[in-house]
Amino acid sequence: MTAVVHELDVEGPAAPPRANGELVFDQPWQGRAFGLAMALTERGVVAYDAFRDHLIARIAAWEADPPGDEPYSYYAQWLQALEDVLAEQALIATADVVARAEAYAVRPAGHDHGHEHGHDHDHHH
């Protein structure tokens, strides 16, 4: 079950998937959330199937009772599923994530958090 994607032979003249493509991620944070899950499953910190079970549950729960004021976001479910599996395995308590996010949310605008990755993940059609 080891991920060996980075050993793939993916050379070749064909351009990357943009020819067929549309945006992979609508916003940079979605790419971050995706990368977090892949990095954790690749290292065996989290089993992919355990994560997937939570993802299915989150999507099913949303679809069973869609919040009226919130459009469906696949990566919102993805992020919550990731938090679920980390909490379940006692690796990261959800309360810790909330506390950290609240602390970040009150940072002054224009702060330099030295952590500004993700912006190069924007794509163009």
Next chain:
Amino acid sequence: MTSSPQPGIDLATRTEALESLLVERGLADAKTIETFIGIYETQVGPMNGAKVVAKAWTDPEYRARLLDDGTAAVAELGFKGPQGEHVVVLVNTPTTHNVVVCTLCSCYPWPLLGLPPSWYKDGAYRSRVVKEPRSVLAEWGTELGADVDVRVHDSSSEVRYFILPERPAGTESLSEAELAALVTRDAMVGVAKVPAP
């Protein structure tokens, strides 16, 4: 069940918070995360699947191996990894048209096709293609005669379906690489056919 994200905290901030905790606790490192994003965004894409299709079109022995054991045959070309462990290949013909969906979430053969497009993850596609596949396919421009047998396959953690589309007419003189350039993601999911050059 955990609660929904707090009002007032956007998901970008929440993702950043989660990442900082993971890095702090040694559960993940930023470089590995970047690596995975880069791989799936720029390297792994439908061109891997297209190479498999072109080889199957031009090499009958490879085609036979592919249909017999999809996972092993795509691994021959170096394509393996998460969500690529159980690849089952279905052949589209003039009389049988297969199309793939994941009704539960978004199971998809990532090493072959990259990340799923947004419509594949969308509830409308996931429910409608099961109930009315001909209408959905027609919306994609794939009009199928009444004599064509349409089959919908539900991918799961056990099986990731991959379509071997029909080789279009007028491609007899093309090389394997030229053929690969014709093959589209949509054809390998089964919502479309490979267009003639």
